[in-house]
Amino acid sequence: MQVVPTMADMAWxxxxxxxxxxxxxxxxxxxxxxxxxxxxxxWAGFVVLGATLAALVPQAGRDVTIANGVFAVDGFAxxxxxxxxxxxxxxxxxxxxxxxIEGVRATEYVVLVMTATLGMMVMASGVxxxxxxxxxxxxxxxxxxxxxxxxxxxxxNEAALKYFVLGTFSTxxxxxxxxxxxxxxxxxxxxxxxxxxxxxxxxxVAWRFAIMLLVAGLGFKIAAVPFHMWAPDVYEGAPTPIASxxxxxxxxxxxxxxxxxxxxxxxxxxxxxxxxLYVLAALSMTVGNxxxxxxxxxxxxxxxxxxxxxGYVTIGLVAxxxxxxxxxxxxxxxxxxxxxxxxxxxxxxxxxxxxGEELHEFSGLAHRRPWMAFAMLxxxxxxxxxxxTAGFMGKMWLFGAAIDSGYxxxxxxxxxxSVLSVYYYARVVMWMWMxxxxxxxxxxxxxSMAIAISLAAAAVxxxxxFPDQLFTWAESSARALGVVSVAPALTLx
Amino acid sequence: xxxxxxxxxxxxxLLVALVVTAAMLAAAALIHPSRQNIVKSQAYECGIETxxxxxxxxxxxxxxxxxxxxxxxxxTVFLFPWAVILDELLLFGLIEMGIFLGILVIGYAYAWRTxxxxxx
Numbered sequence: 001m002q003v004v005p006t007m008a009d010m011a012w013x014x015x016x017x018x019x020x021x022x023x024x025x026x027x028x029x030x031x032x033x034x035x036x037x038x039x040x041x042x043w044a045g046f047v048v049l050g051a052t053l054a055a056l057v058p059q060a061g062r063d064v065t066i067a068n069g070v071f072a073v074d075g076f077a078x079x080x081x082x083x084x085x086x087x088x089x090x091x092x093x094x095x096x097x098x099x100x101i102e103g104v105r106a107t108e109y110v111v112l113v114m115t116a117t118l119g120m121m122v123m124a125s126g127v128x129x130x131x132x133x134x135x136x137x138x139x140x141x142x143x144x145x146x147x148x149x150x151x152x153x154x155x156x157n158e159a160a161l162k163y164f165v166l167g168t169f170s171t172x173x174x175x176x177x178x179x180x181x182x183x184x185x186x187x188x189x190x191x192x193x194x195x196x197x198x199x200x201x202x203x204x205v206a207w208r209f210a211i212m213l214l215v216a217g218l219g220f221k222i223a224a225v226p227f228h229m230w231a232p233d234v235y236e237g238a239p240t241p242i243a244s245x246x247x248x249x250x251x252x253x254x255x256x257x258x259x260x261x262x263x264x265x266x267x268x269x270x271x272x273x274x275x276x277l278y279v280l281a282a283l284s285m286t287v288g289n290x291x292x293x294x295x296x297x298x299x300x301x302x303x304x305x306x307x308x309x310x311g312y313v314t315i316g317l318v319a320x321x322x323x324x325x326x327x328x329x330x331x332x333x334x335x336x337x338x339x340x341x342x343x344x345x346x347x348x349x350x351x352x353x354x355x356g357e358e359l360h361e362f363s364g365l366a367h368r369r370p371w372m373a374f375a376m377l378x379x380x381x382x383x384x385x386x387x388x389t390a391g392f393m394g395k396m397w398l399f400g401a402a403i404d405s406g407y408x409x410x411x412x413x414x415x416x417x418s419v420l421s422v423y424y425y426a427r428v429v430m431w432m433w434m435x436x437x438x439x440x441x442x443x444x445x446x447x448s449m450a451i452a453i454s455l456a457a458a459a460v461x462x463x464x465x466f467p468d469q470l471f472t473w474a475e476s477s478a479r480a481l482g483v484v485s486v487a488p489a490l491t492l493x
Numbered sequence: 494x495x496x497x498x499x500x501x502x503x504x505x506x507l508l509v510a511l512v513v514t515a516a517m518l519a520a521a522a523l524i525h526p527s528r529q530n531i532v533k534s535q536a537y538e539c540g541i542e543t544x545x546x547x548x549x550x551x552x553x554x555x556x557x558x559x560x561x562x563x564x565x566x567x568x569t570v571f572l573f574p575w576a577v578i579l580d581e582l583l584l585f586g587l588i589e590m591g592i593f594l595g596i597l598v599i600g601y602a603y604a605w606r607t608x609x610x611x612x613x
Binding site: 024027028031183184202206 | 497498500596599602603606607
């Protein structure tokens, strides 16, 4: 076996290497930046992430597996990586003003956002259980620290501890599933696992057990019911920009891992994991939406809504057709825009001495900051799936894919849930327009924040009016997965 | 034969170990004479008189230093197998270990500069 990587391998790793070298330089360089010049570090991080994005460009449309078959550079990976990197860039831009309000150091913050992004990139590209696991842990450990970044804040500490304890437990479940898979297949490579699973030796029950452990472990990371209990508490206690990054980046990368594992490693067991994911999707949508109705804290509300959205995305994987997978990818991208936009507004409301998280703090926002309220309106109707936003187009595709594959009832559950969800999104809008202004305090908005919010809102509208480009891109990305279609439901025999 | 079958001896070994341990504990519980005194119940491991309760609060710095120690301990664990096969890895192995140690040194420099090593 060849152990020495070639120069060609290294060239394919250019985005990851750029990010790694950049964050190491930033870690040391940041120590020599004076406290009042912290903004420079955020800029440097932004530039490195931009360079990483640029290094991804030549990889578009390619499909190779490098480093002894553990790392794939394909359209699917590139799609997820773009979402992760853009999410990280938005996180940094929305954090700029927030960092000075909270009075915390920028260096570690920026570097941790970057290490988490690096983990997501490895997760998106991993075609080997060990590679995937290392990516997942790089991301998770960064998030454990970031969630508890506000050291004097008790809620932040509580959130970090909860996330750490539950996160390591779920990692244990996941790695146990990986151990069983390795024991049964005799390899950690996804291509080899698929071959072994196609003609399983030994107990079928053991194979099913392994798959269920993997689904449960990743179900925690995507916050799908019944593995969702941590999400509201963690999002509420975590710094707002981090909650936003956690709900978008972490979820996108974990979905990438779940989709790749199910489609490429276990296509021969599709009916087994499809029925499991069916239940997960139906429960996530219903529980998430119903629980969100009673929330008065915006961060908790968005946490429950993100649980519901994990359910919507899962529908595409249950359908398991090229159309279903591309619908999932589209919806992950659309969800990233609307969720990060909504969280950015919550971050913008945070001022000295004002938490800006409770629903009543949004009262009269339409008069205080009309364009901000308007942007929030766009994000809310997009999350609720109302045209002419990208949220509507994404959902239409998802439900269409489900019906195509014969999962009519799952589509019905999804539509019913979309209707339910409009109630609590409309509640936020009602507070902004129909209640008298509670606070006369000025609401300064940093220019970078205004740009980030405007871009997210524009993306949501443009994606709704001209969705063709995004759909085409997602379709070609979904086709990059080795398995084109597993539509006929297969059971392990 | 499934790959899991190869692990059967391990399972058997585990069972034997459990049975032997349980048997020895049970035998000791049944036949041992019980004559307690103060000397017997004192600590013996390091030969040092017990001063305080072991369940005491440590300075939080202790954990920081302990963490750094563990990091470099694990580094040594990686160095040993690497040294054994260095004659096969040649220049590539040398460069790779250089990168690995380089990243660790950056972490060390960071810890030093942020004052993680000052005990005060």
